[in-house]
Amino acid sequence: MHPDANHFVLFGAGEWLLRDDGYAWKQTDQHNTLLVDGKGQMGEGAQWFRGIECLRAKAHPRVLRAVSSTDLDETAADAAAIYPRALGLKRFVRRLYFLKPDVLIVADEIETERAQDLELRFHPEYAFDRQPDGALVALGKKAALRMEVLTPEGVEITAGPTAAKDRDGKPMWLLAAQLRTNRAKWRNAVAFSWSAAGAT
Numbered sequence: 001m002h003p004d005a006n007h008f009v010l011f012g013a014g015e016w017l018l019r020d021d022g023y024a025w026k027q028t029d030q031h032n033t034l035l036v037d038g039k040g041q042m043g044e045g046a047q048w049f050r051g052i053e054c055l056r057a058k059a060h061p062r063v064l065r066a067v068s069s070t071d072l073d074e075t076a077a078d079a080a081a082i083y084p085r086a087l088g089l090k091r092f093v094r095r096l097y098f099l100k101p102d103v104l105i106v107a108d109e110i111e112t113e114r115a116q117d118l119e120l121r122f123h124p125e126y127a128f129d130r131q132p133d134g135a136l137v138a139l140g141k142k143a144a145l146r147m148e149v150l151t152p153e154g155v156e157i158t159a160g161p162t163a164a165k166d167r168d169g170k171p172m173w174l175l176a177a178q179l180r181t182n183r184a185k186w187r188n189a190v191a192f193s194w195s196a197a198g199a200t
Contacts, residue, residue, distance in 0.1 A: 001048075003027065014142040018123060018145075025166065037117050041082045070100070073097075111186075122179075122190070128147065160176070
């Protein structure tokens with residue numbers, strides 16, 4: 001009951017690394033997923049999820065693949081159907097590759113009817129610091145998280161606090177890494193890796 005299709009969270013090395021927004025206002029931008037022209041998924045924008053919008057539109061995001069093995073877990077889903085039709089989103093396939101025990105590759109394929117402002121958000125539990133090689137690292141109490149954009153061409157990458165709303169609609173802040181571009185087709189890949197704090 002959240003506008004958060006293709007959202008995921010990450011726990012590793014003993015603590016949360018990428019987080020959910022918790023019991024808060026129902027906004028897509030408070031989740032680890034896609035915004036199109038600054039807008040999110042059907043049902044957002046209120047204290048309670050407006051699921052009737054999704055039912056009326058007969059919107060059905062789909063899980064395309066879910067496979068688990070000793071070394072690798074892979075999931076894939078297409079969430080384009082849950083975005084308002086007026087945004088013109090034709091495809092939003094997210095693939096997660098969990099290379100056990102400490103690497104996650106997030107690969108997104110996004111296609112719209114025309115060139116538009118596209119943004120992917122990732123909300124860490126702790127603030128990201130930019131490294132000399134361009135990667136972002138967040139240091140927690142127990143763990144360190146590294147985020148590296150593998151396809152940075154034409155993508156603006158920022159990190160810091162973003163405005164959000166709590167469960168009553170009052171202002172609050174969430175940390176976020178934001179990847180922005182303007183195009184009709186975007187294939188993006190991000191690598192997350194983690195270790196105990198103080199380790200590489």
